[in-house]
Amino acid sequence: MQIDPRLALINPPVDIFRRGPQSVPVILASPHSGRHYPAPFQAASRLDPLALRKSEDSFVDEIFLPASRLGAPLLRARFPRAYCDVNREPYELDPTMFDDDLPPHANTSSVRVAGGLGTIARVVAGGEQIYRDKLQYAEAERRIRHYYRPYHAALTDLVDGTLGTFGQCILIDCHSMPSLALPALSRRAGGGVGDRPDIVLGDRFGTSCDRSLTNQVDAALTDLGYRVGRNAPYAGGFTTAHYGRPGLGLHALQIEINRALYMDENRLTRRSTLTRISQDMAEMLRRVIESVKPTQ
Numbered sequence: 548m549q550i551d552p553r554l555a556l557i558n559p560p561v562d563i564f565r566r567g568p569q570s571v572p573v574i575l576a577s578p579h580s581g582r583h584y585p586a587p588f589q590a591a592s593r594l595d596p597l598a599l600r601k602s603e604d605s606f607v608d609e610i611f612l613p614a615s616r617l618g619a620p621l622l623r624a625r626f627p628r629a630y631c632d633v634n635r636e637p638y639e640l641d642p643t644m645f646d647d648d649l650p651p652h653a654n655t656s657s658v659r660v661a662g663g664l665g666t667i668a669r670v671v672a673g674g675e676q677i678y679r680d681k682l683q684y685a686e687a688e689r690r691i692r693h694y695y696r697p698y699h700a701a702l703t704d705l706v707d708g709t710l711g712t713f714g715q716c717i718l719i720d721c722h723s724m725p726s727l728a729l730p731a732l733s734r735r736a737g738g739g740v741g742d743r744p745d746i747v748l749g750d751r752f753g754t755s756c757d758r759s760l761t762n763q764v765d766a767a768l769t770d771l772g773y774r775v776g777r778n779a780p781y782a783g784g785f786t787t788a789h790y791g792r793p794g795l796g797l798h799a800l801q802i803e804i805n806r807a808l809y810m811d812e813n814r815l816t817r818r819s820t821l822t823r824i825s826q827d828m829a830e831m832l833r834r835v836i837e838s839v840k841p842t843q
Contacts, residue, residue, distance in 0.1 A: 755791025
């Protein structure tokens with residue numbers, strides 16, 4: 548499949564929302580809420596527009612926008628996850644998707660590639676195949692160059708600037724999760740039979756974020772009435788693994804919100820409860836910020 552690159556560009560590839568200068572050592576990132584689907588991409592897909600959006604973390608950027616008004620910048624990808632997934636290594640690619648050979652540096656054997664959810668996804672959430680025909684590797688390289696790299700360049704600049712200004716950095720990677728994919732909470736985790744978590748916190752089992760910080764977020768959300776799970780089924784992806792260095796004062800924590808709380812998962816429309824969820828995320832962040840003491 549050939550795509551004219553002039554028709555497929557999304558400019559700018561990312562947005563950064565700020566209310567004045569950054570005043571707290573926190574960064575919010577929404578990598579999967581992008582809703583700009585290039586026309587050539589839609590034309591090359593075998594799916595209708597609604598099905599193509601199944602991998603999207605719809606409205607997560609809206610949920611966390613009020614939290615950004617507490618002094619934390621919010622980075623948002625404008626392109627969709629099904630088009631280019633920035634919560635992967637840059638070259639996690641499935642060779643069966645391409646007409647030509649992949650470069651030697653491509654990771655073709657990861658679990659995520661096997662599941663069809665590499666940097667360039669083969670399927671949407673639910674397992675439906677995205678493309679009618681095979682791609683050329685040049686198309687993957689173009690997406691990585693125009694979307695993946697600018698996103699991580701912006702995130703790296705925010706992280707470096709936060710560390711330089713405050714001596715520490717809390718990166719909160721903001722996501723949503725389909726309700727039917729969630730296991731019931733165990734009684735030990737605070738759930739009864741059939742209960743499913745409202746929110747899952749992923750700190751890669753304490754390696755990407757200090758457990759004391761994860762505990763603070765957990766406590767704040769629990770106090771606000773949410774059932775909170777840890778690291779199952781989502782422990783964190785590339786972003787938390789790549790950026791999280793708690794020993795150096797850089798903490799990366801993934802937050803997954805159950806979509807049934809705030810949206811119709813079939814029609815991909817907002818529920819009225821989205822406003823309350825958004826207010827609660829801002830309150831959670833306010834409590835975390837109050838507990839953070841700058842090191843310089």
